[in-house]
Amino acid sequence: MGVVQSYRLRLQRKRWRIRAFRKRRELRAVSDRTGQIKRDDILLFSTQRNEKIRLPYFLKYYRDIGVDHFLIVDNDSDDGSLEYLMKQPDVSVWYTRKSYKRARFGVDWLNWLQWQHGHGHWNVVVDPDEFLVYPFCDTRPLRALTDWLDASSIKSFSAMLLDMYPKGRIDAQPYAEGQNPLEITSWFDSGNYMIEKNGKFGNLWIQGGPRARMFFRDKPEAAPALNKVPLVKWDRKYTYVSSTHMLLPRGLNLVYDEWGGEKASGVLLHTKFLDTFTAKAQEELERKQHYAASMEYKAYAESLSQNPDLWCKWSEKYINWRQLEILGLMSKGNWA
């Protein structure tokens, strides 16, 4: 990479940071418990809007694997989720009614919070419907992973988005608050992913899965990106560029090996396709607050009205991380 491009990326990183700094004014702390954060704590950052029904299990899942503190931006919820979050002893909440889209889908807000509170900590950045699975997650807490990453001088950890879906119509099984969503969305596509390298940022661009198979059959180039780097040993200088798909400086995107080996990686189980999804898709379509003019949601709305069954004969039923490893969706790398 030339000096010029390197410098351009540096400028771009600065621009995102300035933007995050300016967007700080959109956030109002409604429950600031960040004083509790200790030196080595693992922090989780998230943006949510009207996810009350999902939050209890979400918080439980991440507490169980060892997240110490949650920093959540509430984007104008009216379903009581804000009040729910304010009551949690390990959650700090910021409120905003400003545009999600104009905050670059929440990235600016979280970049700011991470700048302020994430420095020197391992940061998990996920949505309330994403569940991090990493090698040995059934026997080792998240801290075992971050300690190992620290010891190996690795600063960022890849976890590709794996779309989970139910068998049958999406709205067939109602989801109850506190329930493990994987009980319903327990299926996934195991081997239809397409990868390309992004020359500019150095990250991999992964597409495929049930959404490409069902909603983007004829225009796969528009299928959503599945590559994610949700776990980073944060430094004030860092910034997410586009959702958690890529970061700057670009070295953080080098979560893959280019010489034939496998680096350690995990998976974000994406439990978007619950019965709540149909209503959500409709709402998002009206709000037009999502990526690429909510094209994704338009595609969903079209297909969903017809036959929303993402399941097929070759769908895999989720068992555990070892299964995902054997299928080649994630890797232990040299962690043993």
Place this chain on the structure above:
Amino acid sequence: MNAAMLHHGSVGIVMLVHTALDRAEEVARHWYAAGCPVVIHCDRNTPKADYAAFREALSDLPDILFSRRHKCEWGTWGIVAATQEASELMLAQFPAVRHVYLASGSCLPLRPVQELIDYLAERPRTDFIESATTADVPWTVGGLDEERFTLRFPFSWRRHRKLFDRYVAIQRAVRFRRRIPNGIVPHMGSQWWCLTRQTLSAILQDPERATYDRYFRRVWIPDESYFQTLARQYSTNIESRSLTLSKFDFQGKPHIFYDDHLQLLRRSDCFVARKIWPFADRLYEAFLTTPEGAMSRTEPNPGKIDRIFAKAVERRTRGRPGLYMQSRFPNDGWENGTTSGLYSVFQGFAELFENFEPWLAKVTGARVHGHLFAPDRVDFGADQTVINGALCDSAAIRDYNRKAFLTSLIWNTRGERQCFQLGPEDIPGPRTKPGKELDLDLSWLLARDPNAQISVISGAWAVPLFKSNRNFAEIRAEAAKLQKIESEHLDVLRSPYSKARIRIWTMADFIENPMEPLQTIIDEIGHKTLRRLAEAPKMADLTGFGQFLQNLKNQGMHPYLMGDFPVVGEPVGLQGNKPRKPYLVQ
């Protein structure tokens, strides 16, 4: 337990600690309780308050001693200095000590300490220290082996990597070489040793020690070479291995043990293991608090640990061939196999034989697809729209990333041989890549894959045209196009860069004696039945094909890929007008 008894312990433990002091305390107590005198060195980088609390916590055990603190940075002299001083303290304060065992705060005794004491008592003159010459060890970080001893290393590798590298480069450029004092031969090995009083004191009280110290102070990673080298000077009986089980990954970092390694460690048959994750509660509980936990006399199986960690290194450096995923995306040429398994590509067979696909499936037991790369739809055969891995039949998705499609297909069907048909009509024309006559990426992808078995009957694409009910002008144009594509495709297959197993026949050659090549191909696929082929696929009726080709020629097109067909009568091997019987090879 009384202090007097401690003073008579024959195995002294020197512990180097820097973090997780609570665990270090537990382990120190464990050694102490078994009657081993303990000297602890705590890194000076550890915060004062933590250190004070640590000493305070152990203050009820008066015979645990603390040596003067040094700064211990990885790869530097500090660790050796700390070891020296702690060892001197041990030898001076505990005259009964016969063996000194160097351990760290993250070491965990796996077998009862008494077994270690007995083991060493039976070998009173043996020094357990891994010690090999630089030529004999594969594990070197940063590509430095012999140069560790002949260059100087004043800069930290961890903190000032650039300075470190640059200084090494400069020294190489000016051919700087340090003199190794007194002709000692540098040896390297695990930092964790167990030396006899005689050997250790000889090293520490050597009149030349100042010389050696001065030399090793600027050697890189002296903790892996100082004692290892000098022990060779004095020891009468070196057993070149470490009693501490310690595994290193490909970057020279120690592997860490967790709770889920409990069974593995129990069966390892080793005295001490490192490094233990400080939060591995079950391990500490099993080996430190319950005496029978450590004893567990199951069949020792130390090899299993080796295998697990060797596999981890293999996975990190070589990976799984043919897998492309979020954390393995090899550069061109570094795939270590483009695909994950053998597969066969057939070109022209389905055109020449009417029932080729079912026939092939029957004789080989392999999974036979139609034209996977057909322009309109992926033909998985048997009217399937989705196959293994939820790979779907959308041509748009396939063409969006053909390599991903092919490698996914082969990966998803590991263990089952895949066969598919290919033809010139599957190779995309100029539409997809502007500026290029043809998009030959697919041809190259297949040709360069050693796992591909590609069999081509050139010119067989003319058979469907010959059978078709289209206007001749159209046929002529189509034939010209297909011939051009196939010809370029064949050029790729014949290029010196192709690595696939490739066989090409002209159609004329092939039909002269079809069974022999078929037999060869089937044999190579290697289905269990070793019987000769009993049944041949049914060949299309080619009566009049020669005339058809002649007509193309008369129209100014020159069909040549199919070889020579006589205009009148039948091609050789096809004589006789009755419906052809299968040709049997006995």
